[in-house]
Amino acid sequence: MLKSFYTNEIKNGAFKGSVLFFCVAIALCFISASNSYAFEGKVKYVVDGDTFVLQSGEKVRLASIDTPEVGRNGKVDQYYAKEATDLLSELILNKVVTVTPVKGKKESYGRVVGWVYLGKSFINKEMVSKGAAFYYYHPHNDAGKQDLLLEAQIIAMSSAKGFWTKISAMEDFNIKWVGNLRSRRCFREGSNFSVTVMSRNRVHFSNLGEAFMAGYTPARATKFWPEVKK
Incomplete structure (x- = not known):
């Protein structure tokens, strides 16, 4: 019976197609693996809280985290931008780090986006933990x-670490927000952005703390983060 099945499959060409598909799948796995190679480099310069430059000239962006923006071209810093930059400098400046890219190509700003380690210390997580x-x-x-980053965030929020003391006291932090299940971004309830979220993807939060705890972040277009006053 089994021999007859394979004979028919070969005659029909289906078995050959299956073999070809299997070979292509294996090749793609190897390509994917080669794209996630890890490399080492000494940190020459820290740009801000989530970006740095190696001595080789490679610019690296910490994956799956975000930090307050440093003001450029006449713009002011966002709250806690300097502190975040100083912390990353303290952690990795002039030290050799290991970077594991999350994908095989650089993002639109020409940066390698990845998981960064200093020995056994997971730098992405360190920034969130503090x-x-x-x-x-x-x-x-x-x-x-x-998941590790979200767990670190929940602990940092609960312990009022770093910027969370001020951020959690903001008026906008304590109003209702609407999250998008697909993007994990959120918007103030009733805003023009929130009403565009499809009903099947809409998640309601009684305050922004609930959203952050669930792994949602305010969309950049909401301009939620406060700036440093001159």
Whole structure:
């Protein structure tokens, strides 16, 4: 019976197609693996709380986190931008780090986006643990590592680490927000952005703390983060 099955499959060409598909799948696995290679480099310069430059000239962006923006071109810093930059400098400046890219190509700003380690210390997580960065979900990044970042964020929020003391006291933090299940971004309830979220993807939060605890972050278009007054 089994021999007859394979004979018929070969005659029909289906078995050959299956073999071809299997070979292609294996090849893609090897390509994917080669794209996630890890490399080492000495940190020459820290740009801000989530970006740095190696001595080789390679620019690296910490994956699945975000930090307050440093003001450029005449713009002011966002709250806690300097502190986040100083912390990352303290952690890795002039030290050799290991970077594991999350994908095979650089993002639009020419940076390698990846998981960064200094020995056994997971730098992405360190920034979140100290309240200098927040978890920023990405659908294609490693789920296990992203879970670690979210866990670190929940602890940092509960302990009022870093920027969380001021951020959690903001008026906008304590109003209702609407999250998008697909993107894990959220918007003030009733805003023009919130009404565009499809009903099947809509998640309601009684305050922004609930959203952050669930792994959602305010969309950049909401301009939620406060700036440093001159």
